[in-house]
Amino acid sequence: MFSEALDKKANEIIARYPVKRSALLPLLHLVQNEENQITKEGMRYVAKKVGVEMNDVFEVLTFYTMYFTEPIGTHHIQLCRTISCYLRGAEEIREHLEKRLGIKPGQRTADGRFRLSEVECLGSCCTAPMFQINFDYHENLTPEKVDQILDSLP
């Protein structure tokens, strides 16, 4: 069950729209932030809140890259691979991350601490190469800087 606080937040979001269904994406973010993934219970909750079938929720969430139906991990490293980052050395950063974490893009470390994803342009082209860890931007990366950032994580 989701908390009363979350439910209150969900109602606030729904009230922003003349049609409840518009709250679907924001509510999926809400439950995913709570559970580190979107569980069946999360889907059921969102479906009920916005008045659609669970199937509709599943159909929508599978379209978007930011939703996960398995645990994301504590630190989700999303490395940009698109052209501006590629030109400034994104491949070198990927190789460094793969070596350091022992996983490939799309995988999670066994302890669940890290997930590595290669993603498309994150709008940080003038400060390339870059990755996002959860929602934080880390820019102008070098292998040394990557190490410092990872070492500083809890």
Add this chain to the structure above:
Amino acid sequence: MELKILTKRFGLPNSTSIETYLAHEGYQGLQKTLKEFTPDQVIDEVKKSALRGRGGAGFPTGLKWSFVPKQSPKPKYVVCNADESEPGTCKDRPLMEYDPHQLVEGMAIAGYALGSKRGYIYIRGEYMYIVPILEKAIDEARAKGYLGKNICGSDFEFDLFVHPGAGAYICGEETALLNSLEGLRGHPRIKPPFPAVAGLYGCPTVVNNVETFTAVPHIIMKGGDWYRGLGTEKSGGSKMFSVSGHVNKPGNYEVPMGYPLMQLINEECGGVWKGRKLKAVIPGGSSVYIMTAQECENATLDYEGMVKAGSSVGSGGVIVMDETTDIFETTYNLIHFYNHESCGWCTPCREGTDWLHKLFKKIHRGEGTTEDLRMIERLCPNIEGRSHCPLGEAAVWPITSAMKKFPEDFRRRVREVEPVAAD
């Protein structure tokens, strides 16, 4: 020489707070609008300014606004496209992060011009850290009477909400954005009807890019003629250009429309890095034609000038490549992007980008032949103009232009074979 219009408050202490905004001409455009302008006069002023959509398509903003049917009994919506996802483009991010009130004010003026009471800012989910910045600005504006009921003591009512997306390039296409805002998959809709007539919830809707809205308060304050005068006759005003790739000082630069491309690269950005020569530039985000160094020489950054030079202004994402760059590899990087971002709705784009990606991958591995290059050339015109939305063209243009302008980078990657007869 850089201009400081949209970016003039960047770097001020607490630049996101309403106090700073008000101390630097903030909300004066909205006040002037409500005191001195009828809605039609706002649209006329924007038309006069020659402001064109800054998201990539460059459609004249005033004209777009004039398509909204005034007599429609339905509610009207103002939607900001803050789904900035065009590779090479990162200008809307600082506009929202450093000066969120400028966007709020621009949207409120648009709301007045269009007879709308409600607006949404559709921001890409990856920019989640900007959501609280925008929400704080909106709350402050509400508290000071610049949003909500009876704005500035008038009978104008307008409110604004932030809506995060969840990762999908296609949602930058305005009708896909509207579907996404309605809680659906981000599939584009068939046009017409255009959103101005049937947009959000089937109601008249104007969708504009962040940068487009932020220009509006300045146009109201100083006049459409002044704004137009900054740029060229047909491309008014200033524009943000995100310069990335192989330059010494990558960054966002605001310059007048019509500014020489090479001056932007050599002066503002300190030239090509490592003392190398320029090989190519993709000037308007990844979806436009690539340019050779020679084409860049006399190119000016206005809509007409860039077409003349062999490309387009697009979203203003200038991607610079030095002489060591392999254009086959950069094009492979981009077809990977478009293949990943194709929404899957229509066959030419879904299958076409997948097929193109496979062929590029094969050549990348060193297994390609000249027949594969011919196959790519045959595939492209079967996507271009045949897809449900412009993503098809966006995927094809970087490829066809790269193969035409840098044929050597492709040819030397493949083995010569006899052509197979095409049907």
